[in-house]
Amino acid sequence: MVRVGLIGVGNIASMFIQSLQYYRSTGEPKGLIHRKIGNYEVKDIEVVYAVDVSRFKVGKELEEAIFAKPNMVPKLVELPRSGVVVRMGRVLDGVADHMSEDFAVADAREPSLEELAREISDKSVDVLVNLLPVGSREATRFYAEVAMRAGAAFVNCIPEFIASNRTYSERFKNAKTLVLGDDIKGQLGSTIVHRALASLAVMRGGEVVESYQLNVGGNSDFKNMLDSRRLDSKKISKTMAVATTQPDPESVAERIFAGPSGYVPFLGNTKVSYIYMKISGFMGLPIFIDLKLTVDDKAMASAILVDVVRLAKVLKEAGIYGNPGWASAFYFKHPPEPVKSDEEALASLYKNLEELGISVEPKRLPEWMLG
Numbered sequence: 001m002v003r004v005g006l007i008g009v010g011n012i013a014s015m016f017i018q019s020l021q022y023y024r025s026t027g028e029p030k031g032l033i034h035r036k037i038g039n040y041e042v043k044d045i046e047v048v049y050a051v052d053v054s055r056f057k058v059g060k061e062l063e064e065a066i067f068a069k070p071n072m073v074p075k076l077v078e079l080p081r082s083g084v085v086v087r088m089g090r091v092l093d094g095v096a097d098h099m100s101e102d103f104a105v106a107d108a109r110e111p112s113l114e115e116l117a118r119e120i121s122d123k124s125v126d127v128l129v130n131l132l133p134v135g136s137r138e139a140t141r142f143y144a145e146v147a148m149r150a151g152a153a154f155v156n157c158i159p160e161f162i163a164s165n166r167t168y169s170e171r172f173k174n175a176k177t178l179v180l181g182d183d184i185k186g187q188l189g190s191t192i193v194h195r196a197l198a199s200l201a202v203m204r205g206g207e208v209v210e211s212y213q214l215n216v217g218g219n220s221d222f223k224n225m226l227d228s229r230r231l232d233s234k235k236i237s238k239t240m241a242v243a244t245t246q247p248d249p250e251s252v253a254e255r256i257f258a259g260p261s262g263y264v265p266f267l268g269n270t271k272v273s274y275i276y277m278k279i280s281g282f283m284g285l286p287i288f289i290d291l292k293l294t295v296d297d298k299a300m301a302s303a304i305l306v307d308v309v310r311l312a313k314v315l316k317e318a319g320i321y322g323n324p325g326w327a328s329a330f331y332f333k334h335p336p337e338p339v340k341s342d343e344e345a346l347a348s349l350y351k352n353l354e355e356l357g358i359s360v361e362p363k364r365l366p367e368w369m370l371g
């Protein structure tokens with residue numbers, strides 16, 4: 001089994017937990033990127049530990065907590081009881097002032113780092129997943145320390161730079177633990193679509209001149225991001241994800257805007273992205289692309305998460321420590337080593353896993369690309 005601990009029982013946690021039961025009960029791999037990674041299928045993933053700070057969630061069983069406000073992923077499947085009770089965490093900077101009613105901090109004692117690390121180690125958590133609100137700089141670093149201390153792999157889904165930070169990656173390596181990140185991509189979300197179009201432009205001899213990606217949504221993630229002071233790393237992460245597909249990423253980055261652009265409550269978990277691109281083409285003549293993308297934001301993230309926790313587990317079993325860049329590039333917006341295209345990232349992932357004797361099914365690239 002892949003034993004997972006969750007930091008933050010929000011909307012992604014709800015979709016992720018429900019997706020595990022969905023794939024367990026249907027036995028149908030439709031919609032998954034990889035049916036099997038090493039010996040693990042989605043049915044082999046188990047959430048065994050969960051931390052939050054909200055009084056609506058702390059002390060509740062996981063299957064109840066995932067439907068507590070402000071979560072809004074509907075009930076999609078019947079969930080059996082796991083016996084996991086959401087545990088109080090450390091608040092630090094996880095709750096922005098304007099989110100104090102939504103994330104209503106529980107009146108409970110905050111645990112020490114050692115306490116959390118001991119519990120996580122006692123529960124044999126393989127992978128600790130960071131799902132804190134954007135802007136949780138101190139809290140992310142705190143839980144990263146917890147993971148290191150507990151010997152659990154740390155999967156950083158949010159735009160705080162841990163896996164892509166050299167000091168942290170060295171520390172994870174020295175602690176003989178693994179870190180994957182940063183900032184999870186969506187299955188077919190705005191970043192991957194924007195990146196694919198930008199690398200297509202380069203493949204056809206063009207170059208992006210300027211571009212924006214405006215995103216609106218109506219969940220607590222979008223509400224939290226109304227505080228622009230929490231957004232610095234989010235903008236860097238999303239902008240560089242597109243810029244790194246281009247011949248001169250640093251200079252084009254100045255003319256790319258990609259980030260959260262508005263909170264529209266009635267949209268709920270539906271995320272709408274408007275992508276505009278001006279491309280310099282043949283003889284320098286301009287090509288314009290305008291695209292609207294509508295997705296379920298939490299399904300996008302969960303589709304990646306079911307792969308990433310299995311990947312972390314097989315790497316852990318293979319004795320891989322630190323931040324192997326090739327393991328993060330396909331799945332995260334701000335990996336330790338950015339790559340020009342997602343095909344390249346996926347080919348590198350397959351090649352490295354093969355060298356470790358780890359199989360993946362099905363392979364999502366044509367045979368000739370696999371060498």
Ligand SMILES: NC(=O)c1ccc[n+]([C@@H]2O[C@H](COP(=O)([O-])OP(=O)(O)OC[C@H]3O[C@@H](n4cnc5c(N)ncnc54)[C@H](O)[C@@H]3O)[C@@H](O)[C@H]2O)c1
Binds near residue numbers: 051091159219297
């Ligand atoms: N497509 C996507 O959904 C996507 C993609 C990339 C990154 N992300 C990021 O993933 C993160 C999680 O997304 P979400 O939609 O589940 O968020 P959410 O707002 O639904 O949930 C956040 C949870 O964290 C809890 N929390 C706040 N401070 C805490 C602390 N100090 N310790 C423990 N728990 C704390 C809150 O109570 C809440 O339950 C966000 O940062 C989001 O931006 C999401």
